[in-house]
Amino acid sequence: MKYQNPIIPGFYPDPSAVRVNDKYYLVNSSFEYFPAIPIFESEDMINWQPIGSVLNRKSQVDLKNTYGKSGIFAPTIRYHNGVYYVVTTNANVSQGGNLVVKTTDPHTSWSTPVCIEQGGIDPSLFFDENGKSYFMSTAQKDGKDAIQASEIDLNTGKVKNSHYIWFGNGGKNLEGPHLYKIGHYYYLLASEGGTEYGHMLVVARSKNIWGPYESCPNNPILTNRNLDRYQLQGVGHGDFIQDINRKWWVVFLGFRRTVRGQFHTLGREVNLLPVEFENDWPVVGNDNNTARLEVHTNRKIAQQKSLSIVDQKSAEVGKELFFLRNPDLSKYNISSGKYILTTTTQASINNRIDSPTAIFTRQRSFKDNFSVKVDPQNTQAGITVYQESDQHYDLIVKSISVNKYQIQVRLVIGPAISVFKTVEIEKQRLQRIGISCTSGDYLLYVVTEEGRINLGKYDSRFLSTEVASNFTGVMFGMFVEPQRENGKAMFSDLIKKSE
Ligand code: 6LW
Numbered sequence: 001m002k003y004q005n006p007i008i009p010g011f012y013p014d015p016s017a018v019r020v021n022d023k024y025y026l027v028n029s030s031f032e033y034f035p036a037i038p039i040f041e042s043e044d045m046i047n048w049q050p051i052g053s054v055l056n057r058k059s060q061v062d063l064k065n066t067y068g069k070s071g072i073f074a075p076t077i078r079y080h081n082g083v084y085y086v087v088t089t090n091a092n093v094s095q096g097g098n099l100v101v102k103t104t105d106p107h108t109s110w111s112t113p114v115c116i117e118q119g120g121i122d123p124s125l126f127f128d129e130n131g132k133s134y135f136m137s138t139a140q141k142d143g144k145d146a147i148q149a150s151e152i153d154l155n156t157g158k159v160k161n162s163h164y165i166w167f168g169n170g171g172k173n174l175e176g177p178h179l180y181k182i183g184h185y186y187y188l189l190a191s192e193g194g195t196e197y198g199h200m201l202v203v204a205r206s207k208n209i210w211g212p213y214e215s216c217p218n219n220p221i222l223t224n225r226n227l228d229r230y231q232l233q234g235v236g237h238g239d240f241i242q243d244i245n246r247k248w249w250v251v252f253l254g255f256r257r258t259v260r261g262q263f264h265t266l267g268r269e270v271n272l273l274p275v276e277f278e279n280d281w282p283v284v285g286n287d288n289n290t291a292r293l294e295v296h297t298n299r300k301i302a303q304q305k306s307l308s309i310v311d312q313k314s315a316e317v318g319k320e321l322f323f324l325r326n327p328d329l330s331k332y333n334i335s336s337g338k339y340i341l342t343t344t345t346q347a348s349i350n351n352r353i354d355s356p357t358a359i360f361t362r363q364r365s366f367k368d369n370f371s372v373k374v375d376p377q378n379t380q381a382g383i384t385v386y387q388e389s390d391q392h393y394d395l396i397v398k399s400i401s402v403n404k405y406q407i408q409v410r411l412v413i414g415p416a417i418s419v420f421k422t423v424e425i426e427k428q429r430l431q432r433i434g435i436s437c438t439s440g441d442y443l444l445y446v447v448t449e450e451g452r453i454n455l456g457k458y459d460s461r462f463l464s465t466e467v468a469s470n471f472t473g474v475m476f477g478m479f480v481e482p483q484r485e486n487g488k489a490m491f492s493d494l495i496k497k498s499e
Contacts, residue, residue, distance in 0.1 A: 002296045003272075003304045005232065006254065008040060008048050009498075010364035011267025011473025013195075014074035014176070015251040016124070016239045017045075020084070024241065025106055026251060026270065027054060027086055031071040031472050033360065034326050035318040036061050037088060039077070039106055044302035045243060045272060050319040054086050054101060054110050061113070063325040066092050067352040068388055068470025071325075074176060074237065076124035080133070085154065086110065087123040087135070098123045098137060100154055116157040118150055122237075125152075126179040128209065135159055136177045136188075141167070145174035147190060149209070166213045168192055169202040169220070176237040179209075182248075185280060188213055189250075191236040195268065195471070198225045199236030201252060203282055222252065222273070222284045224291055231256050234268065235291045240275060240282070247299060248275040250284055254291060255465070258366070258439040263464035265387070266363060267473015274299055307364055307498040315361065315494060322475070325355040332357070337494065341480040343379050343487035349479050350412060352389045358479035360386065363437060365498040370476040371434030371447070373493045376405070381489035384477040385435050385442045387463040388470060390414050395433050395444045395455065396481070403427050409444055409455050413462045421455045432493070435476060 008015070008026070017026040024042040035053030042048045055061040055072065063071050075088035087100045098120070099113035116123065120137030127133055132151055139148035141164045150159035168174035171192025180187045185205040193200045200220030204213035224235045238252030253268040273285040274297050285291060315321050317334065324347075333340035339359060347354040361370070363385070374381050374397050382396035394410040396419075407430075409421040425448060432447040441457040461467065463474055478491045 001299065001301050002294055003046050003301055005271040005291065005293050005295060006256070006269035007046055007251075007272045007304075008270035009266065009307065010269060010362040011475070012038065012270050013253050013268035013471060014122075014237050015253060015270040016074075016076040016178070017241045017251045018077050018079050018084075019241055019243065020079045022244055025077055025084070027075045027077045028270070029072060029074050029471065030322075031068055031073070031470075032063055032066040032325055033071075033322040033472075034061070034063055034324075034355075035322065036063070036072040037075050037086060041106070045241070045249060046302045047305045048270075051107050053318040055113075056109065056318050058326045059112060060101065060110070061090055061326075063092060065353055066325060068468055068472040074122045076178065076239070078125045078127065080127040085125055087116065087125055089121045089123060091121065100125075100157065102154070114155070114157040116152065116159065118148065118152075118159045118162070120148060122175045122177060124178045126181075128181065134179065134209065136179055138175050138177070139164060145172070147174065147177040147188065149179070163210045165209075165211045166190070166204050169204075169215050171198075171200065171202065171220075178239050180240055182277070183280065187240070187282065189238060189240055191238070192220070193223070193225065193236065195234060195236060195253070197233050197262070199223065199234045200225060201236055201238050201250070201284065205280070216281050218281060218283070218289070220289060221282060222250070222289055222291060224254070227290055232271070232291055232293050233257055233264075235271065248277070248282070249273065250275050252291070256293075256366075258460055258464070260440050260459070260461045260464075263461045263466050265460050265464050265474045266366070267465065268471075320361050322360050323355055324349070324358060324360065327355045332359070334359075337492060339478060339491040339494070341381070341478065341489050341491065343480045343482065343484055345484060348481055349384060349386065349392060349394075349477065350389055350417075356479060358384075358477045360475040360477040361496060363474040363476060366437060366439040367498070368437045368476075369434065369497045371432045371495055372478060372491050373432055374478075375490045377488050377490070379487035379489045380481040381491070382479055382481075383433055383435060384479060385437075385463060386475045386477050387465070387472070388468045391463050391468055393442055393444065393458050393463065395435070395446070397430070397433060399427070400424065405430055407433070407446055407455070411458060423453065423455070
């Protein structure tokens with residue numbers, strides 16, 4: 001049988017997954033986007049549906065001043081005695097630190113965070129047979145990368161009996177630790193090499209939770225660093241999960257290069273490979289410790305479904321729709337597929353402070369097509385293909401007379417902002433505005449009664465993660481400007497088709 005990686009395409013980094021009875025749950029990093037920590041559910045580990053976000057209240061997370069390399073970092077989800085736990089790092093400058101939230105039903109709301117007194121990033125949890133709970137995170141000991149483990153009281157966030165249990169396999173950036181008890185061994189899965197082209201999964205084992213941990217002789221157990229020019233790159237940051245048939249798998253992140261070469265735009269996506277144990281060591285996949293986009297397995301797996309078309313009826317805040325940082329919800333009226341956005345003096349999509357009046361949804365395929373109807377009323381209203389506040393391509397509509405719209409293309413690439421390709425259209429002729437993607441370009445267009453007017457194709461390299469040097473991926477957005485009070489615009493009939 002076979003399936004295609006990524007199993008969850010689009011900007012969904014740092015996956016962590018858990019099986020509870022016959023369901024699987026998976027969480028991801030989200031950085032400056034709110035609600036934070038998207039959570040997915042699956043019945044077969046191949047097909048995943050978004051069920052919401054873990055941090056969906058400002059009292060849970062304040063993302064002020066965060067951007068694509070801060071905010072909410074790698075989470076871990078675990079289940080113990082009827083309770084789901086998620087630990088993560090809020091790497092916001094003012095609120096940095098690790099936190100834990102919990103719930104008895106991941107479809108509903110999660111608790112108010114409890115701050116954890118141990119530092120580091122990439123926190124994870126382990127519940128041992130002795131009834132104790134353990135907390136792991138990255139650390140530095142005498143200038144060396146280390147994994148720090150402690151006993152934790154999850155009600156208070158207090159830790160005790162801390163140990164540096166492993167110093168890695170020699171690669172840089174030892175991170176993403178996850179601990180498991182499988183058979184007679186404690187297995188510590190982690191990543192090294194950094195979350196770019198040198199990324200890899202490494203593992204160590206011990207018969208005692210505090211170590212000493214023996215590095216796997218076959219490390220790195222997964223890497224594509226030597227698969228030069230292969231599309232799937234940067235594989236690492238994984239989590240082992242045992243399926244209902246007691247077979248082991250690993251979910252891990254990776255990114256797909258565009259046709260432009262060493263550039264990626266979709267962000268780090270979720271991939272899956274089977275894991276077998278040989279001589280009490282995990283062996284990942286069957287391609288010499290590498291990850292392929294098409295996976296062949298003799299295991300029985302579910303039929304893989306294609307990505308759904310997200311339209312106005314099914315798009316929900318926290319599932320497909322997100323804000324930049326904590327939104328002022330008084331600026332939004334979202335109901336039955338209509339989005340009325342009110343301008344704010346606080347922020348625009350061109351800066352990294354506060355929250356602009358804008359709604360975003362992930363690009364999830366190189367062939368995505370995002371389009372919407374817009375009535376700018378007394379604002380400049382537009383759509384954007386957005387990587388960072390200084391990296392986005394916009395289509396902006398504004399009323400210039402009783403019966404005419406002006407439509408402009410705005411390219412923001414670092415310090416360069418150019419506005420051009422101005423066209424004027426009778427208001428009654430404008431039907432939709434849209435963005436059509438290929439791996440190498442973004443095409444901006446408008447649709448009138450007579451058909452589609454293309455307003456240019458623009459190179460995707462300048463919206464890549466490599467240029468941004470961040471941890472997120474491209475989002476499509478609807479926004480209003482300028483920064484003044486009480487401008488209103490309405491968007492409707494949003495359609496995002498991922499082919
Ligand atoms: C995350 C680290 C990583 O904390 O990238 O890919 C960092 N791995 O583990 C941000 O996603």
